[in-house]
Amino acid sequence: MNLNDVNVFVRVVEAGSFVGAGKLLSMPPTTVSRKVQQLEANLGVRLLNRSTRKLSLTDAGEQYFCHCHQHMLGIEEANQWVSQAQTYPKGRLRITAPLDFAVMYVQPWINAFLMRYPEVDIELKLTDHQVDLIEERIDVAFRSGVLSDSSLVARRLLPKISVCCASHDYLARHGAPVHPRQLTDHQCVLWGNAVQGQSWHFRSEQQQLDVPVRGRYAADATQLLIEAAVAGVGIAKLPRPLVEPYVERQQLRVLFPEFEIPSGNMYVVYQSHRYLSQCVRQFIDFVLQQLPD
Structure with a gap:
């Protein structure tokens, strides 16, 4: 199922016409009509009654619209939340560090970071052993020694x-x-x-x-x-x-x-991927700013 077609259908109902939906979506009315037809074909049911004067919902279309409208609103809210989080850090950050390094360095960094960003929550796991970042759902790890996992990024902090x-x-x-x-x-x-x-x-x-x-x-x-x-x-x-x-x-x-x-050296380690969350990115940058030149 193409969610884009579902979104087009919802916009058609909200606008009351293919033309009105086309203006909202910045696409030709013919494209809007074709996408609704594709959606009906995939579902195997007619959603709209079409006439030369107006559109109206079928019984199935009315039920489908009610369910889809709520979900599309939820997706829009989720998109807005993620976009805002990429601008201003918010959400949960999971960190792991050795106890001794955490006491001397990591805890003061966390204290200052929490004061600066009130919408961030931090969970700190203390261990002197390396943990699997993916399996343990860890965002940032402080480690020493040799990095064995090539899928991770390690940035040197201190000797x-x-x-x-x-x-x-x-x-x-x-x-x-x-x-x-x-x-x-x-x-x-x-x-x-x-x-x-x-x-x-x-x-x-x-x-x-x-x-x-x-x-x-x-x-x-x-x-x-x-x-x-x-x-x-x-x-x-x-x-x-x-x-x-x-x-x-x-x-x-x-x-x-x-x-x-x-x-050896102490490193800050995190998963290597293109879309690093703003929360993780800001924390790493914040840590690096605390280090002596």
Whole structure:
């Protein structure tokens, strides 16, 4: 069924003639008449009684008009809503981010965005794991590491720089290593679900190192690793921005400051398609504006 033919029929009834409908639709009366005939042929029923003086609805046509008129009004309202949403952000925005990154960055961005755009609702899903954006109906994701899905767009936000750190209590009990190679003699707090088979990468002006590490505790949430390091469980490799408050409070001490520990980048990720909603587009642009030059 061609909805355009249905719309033409509704306009004919509203205008009372093919000529009047043609003016509303900017098409010749003959085209209007042909489209109504096509609609009647597809339905297998006459909708209009035609005479040289006027048009009138058949019983079937009257019932059909009542139903179609309401639906066409609904479609027009939907079209207007979508067009307005493309001009001014409104609607629901679903976002996912790791907990630690959300606390430090995403939540302040969301707060400011909600204040600026009162017709936007946001649902935030916190996870340190990558989720399927389509399956989970996610609009925007904040991720680090390698992007495996080529159908997604990833825009770089910030570099991820980590540091090795430990509590003063741990260092008092086990000694403070002065070089990354000495980590093999220490307990480390490890990212992930396994306490074996991990190594940490270090880089300085003179050398690059891959140091195998071991430990008795592994977790896949950064905040838990921080708490474990503060409690003296072992030496942790953690994002520098998250560690700084603990260093300032002397709960943690940074080790090997002459070495960099590159950990990739943080990206904002979204589905790649031509007609990106204004809500998603505005949020991404807003986030990028918050970043330092």
